[in-house]
């Protein structure tokens with residue numbers, strides 16, 4: 069009985085692999101009856117959400133070569149009918165002349181707006197917000213199960229310098245601006261759904277204008293903080309063999325042991341690289357949003373990805389679609405960063421005795437340092453032994 | 459803690475300076491579509 073069930077499950081899963089639904093293209097359509105124009109099959113296929121090859125429309129833009137003489141019908145239009153013109157506008161193939169000088173002013177029709185809007189108001193808010201609540205709940209549970217990570221035997225009272233003033237400055241520039249960006253970003257994303265019903269349009273408008281100002285401008289401090297911390301700490305964050313042992317020991321989090329570590333342990337290196345990689349990505353997509361239509365990045369990124377992964381991402385994007393992708397990507401990356409950072413803030417403050425001092429005044433308890441970064445303490449002490457008490 | 463406060467103040471100073479500096483380069487998103495950037499050529 070169980071074997072049968074298992075067999076059936078495997079079979080179902082296997083058929084899924086070959087199921088054409090995954091990337092189903094509409095079957096080829098014979099359009100001779102309509103002279104090459106849209107058929108009922110095309111319309112039905114689109115309704116079934118099949119991928120319709122639109123080139124029969126997007127490339128059917130008239131033929132100047134067969135233009136009739138000026139005295140004939142359609143003569144003055146150079147072999148292009150009204151329908152051809154509208155298709156040209158629809159597929160952004162027309163040479164639009166307009167007095168409006170915005171960079172995207174010559175795109176008269178683009179249809180990415182509603183899918184973008186729905187994605188942003190729906191799944192982005194639901195899953196993004198859910199992830200934030202999820203990590204907070206997880207940390208609360210962790211706090212009650214594991215408790216605060218204490219210094220075994222208590223603090224020694226003897227201090228050792230962990231971060232110089234400039235390092236702490238860089239960290240807090242990054243952290244202060246990130247928190248401002250996270251709060252104002254969430255306000256911009258979720259305000260319409262959650263705040264307007266509570267505080268009304270007028271109050272929200274003031275809040276939203278202020279939050280947009282802060283978000284747009286404090287971003288520069290974030291980028292500076294990112295560059296500063298990268299330059300100061302990258303050398304200490306190169307992965308090595310020790311990290312593997314630290315990870316295998318689970319960081320000693322549950323076994324209450326203290327795997328060896330230099331200045332940064334594997335967990336911190338993960339935070340470092342998460343912040344750096346996602347930080348650059350959120351900055352680039354943010355710049356692309358800050359200077360609308362001036363820095364399109366997705367068509368290029370997609371074509372590189374297609375080249376490497378053999379994927380089929382669209383590479384012909386209207387300026388608006390570029391902005392829509394930048395916006396969605398910006399929020400996804402921001403949520404991933406917020407999840408990582410909430411865990412980081414927890415362990416750097418309430419989660420571990422003695423950790424905050426490292427970024428507070430730069431001096432940590434020697435016993436804390438011995439337990440969490442034994443090899444780093446040895447290095448520092450060896451240096452001090454050699455070069456006096458610096 | 460002083461350094462932390464200094465960094466927060468620095469973040470705000472940068473935020474206030476950013477639009478001013480960007481304007482020098484005529485690099486403002488707020489300018490887009492406003493009368494100065496509309497040319498009838």
Ligand code: HEM
Pocket residue numbers: 230239242243244246247297301331332335336337339340343409412413416417423424425426427428
């Ligand atoms: C209130 C918020 C925060 C607190 C209390 C905090 C605390 C700390 C502490 C105590 C350290 C030093 C750990 C050690 O001595 O080994 C540290 C390091 C670090 N922080 Fe923060 N931090 C905060 C926010 C942030 C934010 C928002 C970011 C980035 C967006 C960030 C990025 C980093 C990085 C990259 C490191 C070095 C790697 C590591 O130690 O994990 N921090 N933080």
